[in-house]
Amino acid sequence: MATSRPLRYSALALRYITLTLTVSAVVGCSNSTINYQQDADSARTARTQWQYQQQDAVAVTQLTQLVAMPALTSLVEEAILQNPSLQQTAIALQIAYAQRGVTTSGRIPQVNAGFSAKNSDADESYQTDVTVSWELDLWQKLNDEVQAADMDIASSQATYQGARDALAANIMRSWLQINLQQQLITIETSRLAVLENNEQFVLSRYRNGLGALEDLDSARTSSAQTRATLAEQQETLAQNQRNLGLLIGQTTAIQAGSDFPTVLQPLAGLPEQDLGRRPDLQAAYAAISAAQYRTDVAYKALLPSISLSASLTDIANSPSESLLTSPAWSLLGQLTAPIFQGGQLRSQIEIAELTTEQTYWAYQENLLTAVNEVENALGQEQSLQRQQQHLSDALSSAKRSESNYQTKYRQGLVDILDLLTVQQQTFDLQSQLTQATYNRLVNRIDLGLALGLGITTDMAGEA
Numbered sequence: 001m002a003t004s005r006p007l008r009y010s011a012l013a014l015r016y017i018t019l020t021l022t023v024s025a026v027v028g029c030s031n032s033t034i035n036y037q038q039d040a041d042s043a044r045t046a047r048t049q050w051q052y053q054q055q056d057a058v059a060v061t062q063l064t065q066l067v068a069m070p071a072l073t074s075l076v077e078e079a080i081l082q083n084p085s086l087q088q089t090a091i092a093l094q095i096a097y098a099q100r101g102v103t104t105s106g107r108i109p110q111v112n113a114g115f116s117a118k119n120s121d122a123d124e125s126y127q128t129d130v131t132v133s134w135e136l137d138l139w140q141k142l143n144d145e146v147q148a149a150d151m152d153i154a155s156s157q158a159t160y161q162g163a164r165d166a167l168a169a170n171i172m173r174s175w176l177q178i179n180l181q182q183q184l185i186t187i188e189t190s191r192l193a194v195l196e197n198n199e200q201f202v203l204s205r206y207r208n209g210l211g212a213l214e215d216l217d218s219a220r221t222s223s224a225q226t227r228a229t230l231a232e233q234q235e236t237l238a239q240n241q242r243n244l245g246l247l248i249g250q251t252t253a254i255q256a257g258s259d260f261p262t263v264l265q266p267l268a269g270l271p272e273q274d275l276g277r278r279p280d281l282q283a284a285y286a287a288i289s290a291a292q293y294r295t296d297v298a299y300k301a302l303l304p305s306i307s308l309s310a311s312l313t314d315i316a317n318s319p320s321e322s323l324l325t326s327p328a329w330s331l332l333g334q335l336t337a338p339i340f341q342g343g344q345l346r347s348q349i350e351i352a353e354l355t356t357e358q359t360y361w362a363y364q365e366n367l368l369t370a371v372n373e374v375e376n377a378l379g380q381e382q383s384l385q386r387q388q389q390h391l392s393d394a395l396s397s398a399k400r401s402e403s404n405y406q407t408k409y410r411q412g413l414v415d416i417l418d419l420l421t422v423q424q425q426t427f428d429l430q431s432q433l434t435q436a437t438y439n440r441l442v443n444r445i446d447l448g449l450a451l452g453l454g455i456t457t458d459m460a461g462e463a
Contacts, residue, residue: 277452
């Protein structure tokens, strides 16, 4: 007996030494972890000097202000409530909230109750027990898990906001596409009317012996070709109307106006602009934070854990007497520490660190894409503005030339092919100018999204 006590104390000292070395190793490893969250935060708050700048721009805060039309805003509000894809994203956000509740429950004491019956030969016994257990969060491991769940919620919220913004932008684009198709149909209808008048005029001249059969065939060819184009555009318009209804969450086609709205430029003439409002960057940043917290959890899994449990137990010969009438209680404190698990915990740490690094580089990719989208949209804005001006000048010249050729043709100074060529050029320029206007309006929507403009809850209501 004299030699057992030193051995007992030696074993106890060895446990304390092992525990101390474990804590020191974990703390040392945890401190060596790269803070990707801080690096991403620095990149997020950095301001970018854009290559292109807009002049005389107006500051806006809502994506729907770019196309400020009450009917269109009403469609966006309806789509947020009925679009199936957006509703799935909203449910994913609710799942993230529920998952946080599961994580948070680990910090609360757990209470379990049990009842059992035993029958052996002529002896019957009944046992009732109530157990309360609680794990002490000494190293803030459970708190880190809750923080990671909070970041998951923040990421899901940003993803949902991005889905709302993208849906609003798609509805605006579809609305403008319907406007474009209706204007192109109007242009083609006018072209057809002119060509039919030419055809009748050529036919009249031919009957009077003043024209050739080739002139009549040329006029009829142009008319038939325009009718084919008009039929194609009418079907495209119908498809766009059905597609807009699909975005809103219904099967009926949506009618829209035929005039392009007045659109404001979303950048307030600033040479510098941060991209912190973009939902995709917010979601990527929250993903880094969540992964960083889970890395801390993986490190703290190497530390010992302390759990307490208290139980009330009652055993009797009948069920009524076993309902804790004279229970016996017990209190148990337990200290557990991982010693050897085949490298599982170290592998989990490595996976957590690599996952954090992966989310960091995903954030960097999103950031580079965001900057590129803004630069492209700003450059496209200036290019489309110049295209509009050149096409407008060309259309004015073409109209004057068409008027001159009509007069000369009636005087017999030019043939029908020359007149048809000038007329086709005029209508083609009208279509090109309309298309360029549409492209510029859509590009401004793209620029608004690139800069983080979206729709708020106050505008569209809760989903």
